[in-house]
Amino acid sequence: MQIEGQGAIVTGGGSGLGAATARLLAARGARVAILDFDEGRARAVAEGIGATAIRVDVGDADAVGAAVERAAGAVGTLRIAVSCAGVGLAGRIVGREGKLSLDVFERVLRVNLFGTYNVMSHAARLMMETDPTDTGERGVIVNTASVAWQDGQVGQAAYAASKGGVAAMSLPAAREFARAGIRVVAIAPGLFHTPMMEGLPEEVTAKIVSDIQFPARLGAPEEYALMAAQIVENPYLNGTTIRLDAATRLPPR
Template sequence: MNIQGLSAIVTGGASGMGAATARHLAGLGAKVTVLDVNEDAVLKTAHEIGGLGLVCDVTDGASAERALDQARSAHGPARIAVNCAGIAPAQRIVGRDGPMPLESFRTVIEVNLIGSFNILRLAAADMAKLEPLESGERGVIVNTASVAAYEGQIGQAAYAASKGGIVALTICAARDLARNGIRVMTVAPGLIGTPMLLNMPQEVQDSLAATVPFPKRFGKPEEYARLVQHILENEMLNGDVIRLDGAIRMAPQ
């Protein structure tokens, strides 16, 4: 897929990997719509890249439908959709105050898993109506999981379950959408230098970075964005999960 001139949607695009991906795709000539719940930040990112910034709650069907309608009106139907929206609260299944509130678990599943599926289903429906490109391809959807899908740490029950769901969804969605010429891939990042990690005390950051076999540092959001570019451009990448983690395997805590 040649990215130049194509319409792209990036969720969670107000910061971190989403913002880096939005900037990178815009730099490659894509017409980018950035979605996020943080209005000020999403508008700032969109302004920086000359794209469209929209407030969108990915867990809400109507909100996502409105956002994709607006994106379609501005840029045409998207051939590229990248799901970066997510949350990562930590909470033990049974803590000092008793069992984890069910609503806490539900919220993480809603944002990370159901939110990703919500955008996937709507973007895929638009892509399926497009004329195929020369190769027969109509679009590409990239979801974001985590190494926690494989090695969830203590306190990550909800997060690990949500990301494990995205991993399991990948091959199913790719097979389901193959007849439409739509590819589906997932990236499972390890320790990436997003605001969540970079706001930790420096000694904590150094300790975490030391657990990465090589290179002994956090990944960069821009490295995630470049991997997304490669996925878009490499037609044989479909129905699989790529770990972006410097060979880290997470310890229990």
């Protein structure tokens, strides 16, 4: 599907991977709406690219429905939906003195997995109501998993489970939406230079980078955005999860 002239929403578009994706889609001629919990950051990005900023908690299904409807009203026919909203809370399953981390597990799944499902559901519903393009496509949904889906480290049980759920949804969702001409693909980024990484001490970052093969550096958000754009443009990509990780494999710790 060509990007130029299409309506697009990007969740988590106020920073990191989402901001880079919103900027690239806008640069390629898409009409973009940025959905983010932090409305200030969303507006800052939106103002620079002529996009619309909408505040939403992706874990709230009703709020997502209203936000997607509002976004569609701003961008016109919705064809592209990219979900980048997420949290990276960590916690051992059983911590010190037997403390459990059920609260962390619930919070991470609500944002990362349920949030992605909410956005995909409402976006697909609107896409189904549109006329197909000349190629028979009605829309493309890009979700964000993580290499932790397969390489989850100690303390990442909640995060890995949430991203594993995102990855696992790709094929059944693609099969369900096939008759409507809607594709679903997930990207599983490795170690990227995002706000989650910026707060780490320099020595910790150096250790992380040492596990990356080639190129031996953190990924740039623009490289994630490029992959998202390539998924939109390549009509034969569907129902899969693509690792974007410079051949890194996360160690146990």
